[in-house]
Amino acid sequence: MNINSHISSLLYRYQCVTVPGFGAFLTEIQSAQLNGSAVTFNPPAKVVSFNANIKNNDGLLASHISLTEKISYEEAVTSISAVVNSWMEKLQSRETLSIENIGNIKLYSEMTWFFEPINNTNYLTSSFGLSNFISPSIKREELKKIVEELEEVAPIIFTPEKKKNYSYLKYAAAAVLFFGLAGTFGYKQYYDTKIEQDILLVEKSVQNKVQDKIQEATFFISAPLPEVNIAIEEDTKNYPYHIVAGVFSSEQNAKNAYADLIQKGFKAELGPKSNNGMNPVYFQSFVEYGEAKSFLDSVRNSSNNQAWLLID
Template sequence: MQIEKHISDLLYRYQCVTVPGFGAFLTETVSAHVTGSASSFFPPKKVVSFNANVKNNDGLLANHVALQEKMSYELAVIKINDVVNEWTYLLQNRNHLVLKNIGEISVNNEMNWVFEPTNTVNYLTDSFGLTPFVSPEITREVLKKEVEALEEKAPIIFTPERKKDYSYLKYAAVFVVMLGVGGFGYKSYYDQQITNETLLVEKNVQEKVQQQIQEATFMLSNPIPSVELAIVEEKMPYHLVAGAYRSKENANKAIAELNAAGFENAKMLPLNKYKLYPVVYGSFKTLNEAQSERRAIQKSHNAEAWLLID
């Protein structure tokens, strides 16, 4: 089991990760800084250190291992203890213990453990995506000295620029403007002259036409016969009947009652073959109009109204 992987994961979230019976890995946040003459820029980061005196089990590492490896807490403690025994054995025999992405632990002459953190991983999540970079040194002073040396050998003489005389353009512009104004004025005068002459000609023509009209005499030897226009009555073959009466007097009374009820188009049809005078609410050109009116009258006035078609 790679316990150093679990330790590395916890260092992103916690400042102290204790390995029971071995020691604790601590993190300290360091601000961004610049080092060296070449201006090396480093982003903020978490610096990892190791303290071999903190060995108590706080449960953080064991709980994490149990969840990630899907085992019980007790079994995780046993697994961690086995790995710690291996690490301790290596260090007691003066071997280097390399923990991936964390650092390296070695033993000095006094048999003390010395921890050297790795610089390839930044455990500060706020600095995600930021990497160190080196800015080249600016040689501003060196370039200044070189320019001064060149000036001593060949002094630079500034020759004032001779300004060209463009005054003739001003007069040319004035001439063009005056030419344009004169052309526009002449065109306006010419158009006005054409308009005046046209009006004069039209006036003379109108006077002559009026004189000829006054002098003209119209005499018609054969008058045009009058034409009588026959008025074609629009055919309305659909009649909505209110009733039929043998007496013309009763039919007229029925019409008067219908007019009083608001049916202004009520009228009497000619005597039919049954010797009856039909009284109708009105006549219509189309069957749809007649049927629509019949339905309305049957609901509001006469349920027995019926449709007669010529």
């Protein structure tokens, strides 16, 4: 199985994607950069790094593969293990492991790993549509040289003559220059505003398409359940970490699953409906990542081994 695309897809939404038994790919947001030597402006981006010490299975990658490939969670774990074995054999042979759209990894010793990220993919969704911009340099010295050369070839000689009163021409020329500059700056401001509006429209369209693709690759349709009518209280607190019990195309099925979790003693929640109409159901939501991870391990060992962690 080629898990490169699955890892790449998860890096758009998560800060850490762990490959069980191998290591974890981490992302960090980097602000816009200016390369002074090349006069190049780089947009904000997610920088990918690798940590070989994080190897525990947090279930994120296996759950994602299980949903997208339509296989069981155990089969996904087995497939990941087979890929990791092939990767380690290649690294032990001192070959370079190339992971598409992510980076290259080399193993110099058991304690020395070298990771070189590939920068042709920007995993920061808010920067879609933005590319590097190279500003042309201003060549003031060259223009000065040309003027000096022209003065040497054709020197300017002033000859005395009678002065006439052309003061009215001064004011007329000043008026023409003022209105000309006003029109030029007004047109430039209109042109710049139009360009900015077009760029914002393109960025918004690309972001919407990417979000739809990500959600289509994550959510799945569960078997329908009997209808149960329950009252739902809106939670106004901000809990960014959610332990997902299931995702349903039917809102009524989601309510039934929610009622079943409440009856079992969980602090269950109904998540907000996604853009493609899917209804997530959470075992519980947390403010801290550590609490959410501990609860996820407990739920997998006792109730549902296919539960997974969603981060807003």
